[in-house]
Amino acid sequence: MKILVIEDEVKTAKFLKRGLSEAGYVIDVAADGLEGLHLAQEVDFDLVILDVMLPVLDGWQVLARLRETEQKALVLMLTARDAVHERVRGFELGADDYLVKPFAFSELLARVRSLLRRSTPRPQDAIRMADLEIDLLRHRATRAGQKLELTSKEFTLLTLLARRAGEVLSRTLIAESVWDMNFDSDTNVVDVNVRRLRSKVDDPFPVKLIHTVRGAGYVFEAEP
Numbered sequence: 001m002k003i004l005v006i007e008d009e010v011k012t013a014k015f016l017k018r019g020l021s022e023a024g025y026v027i028d029v030a031a032d033g034l035e036g037l038h039l040a041q042e043v044d045f046d047l048v049i050l051d052v053m054l055p056v057l058d059g060w061q062v063l064a065r066l067r068e069t070e071q072k073a074l075v076l077m078l079t080a081r082d083a084v085h086e087r088v089r090g091f092e093l094g095a096d097d098y099l100v101k102p103f104a105f106s107e108l109l110a111r112v113r114s115l116l117r118r119s120t121p122r123p124q125d126a127i128r129m130a131d132l133e134i135d136l137l138r139h140r141a142t143r144a145g146q147k148l149e150l151t152s153k154e155f156t157l158l159t160l161l162a163r164r165a166g167e168v169l170s171r172t173l174i175a176e177s178v179w180d181m182n183f184d185s186d187t188n189v190v191d192v193n194v195r196r197l198r199s200k201v202d203d204p205f206p207v208k209l210i211h212t213v214r215g216a217g218y219v220f221e222a223e224p
Contacts, residue, residue: 001046001116002026006036006062008054016049019105022152024139026177033057037065045073046116052079060093067094074115127162130207130222134162143205153178154197161210161220170217194218
């Protein structure tokens with residue numbers, strides 16, 4: 001799932017990006033309200049984490065403009081302002097939740113997961129193919145009942161492939177979706193990580209799920 005963090009405090013933005021990436025989400029960051037509004041209108045995010053005190057456009061303005069459009073992303077407001085009327089203002093403008101700074105990352109992550117579970121349409125809780133099961137809420141995967149020891153990026157990569165099962169995904173799309181990077185044709189980061197993922201997901205099992213499509217990319221489907 002893709003989350004946009006609109007936060008001008010560099011330290012907080014890095015903290016959120018690292019923590020949420022480790023939890024398996026794909027994160028984009030904007031440092032001011034105008035840049036954040038533009039990104040939120042151009043990209044299909046599942047959730048926007050929005051600071052209130054921002055340069056150029058403040059969080060209230062960004063939220064109001066988002067709700068004037070067809071943009072349906074959930075919005076979690078972050079602010080040091082904890083007065084009741086401030087929180088009420090956020091909800092009246094269309095915020096879905098509100099968290100006061102300073103906050104514990106564990107609480108923020110719990111709120112993110114709760115919001116995404118309650119979103120409409122309800123996101124999948126699990127993806128299953130052959131004897132593989134990916135538990136999206138608990139961020140773990142099993143094959144034939146055996147737990148797969150995956151890094152957060154490997155879990156994100158596996159989830160991307162599984163969500164788009166049967167579709168050939170290019171290396172460029174995979175690099176952008178999992179590593180949030182423009183693909184450099186001189187690098188082999190995608191191939192290396194797919195190989196590592198295969199060693200855990202496919203090699204020990206007779207039915208292979210990750211297949212190379214020569215000159216095109218990778219496809220996820222069950223083949224003996």
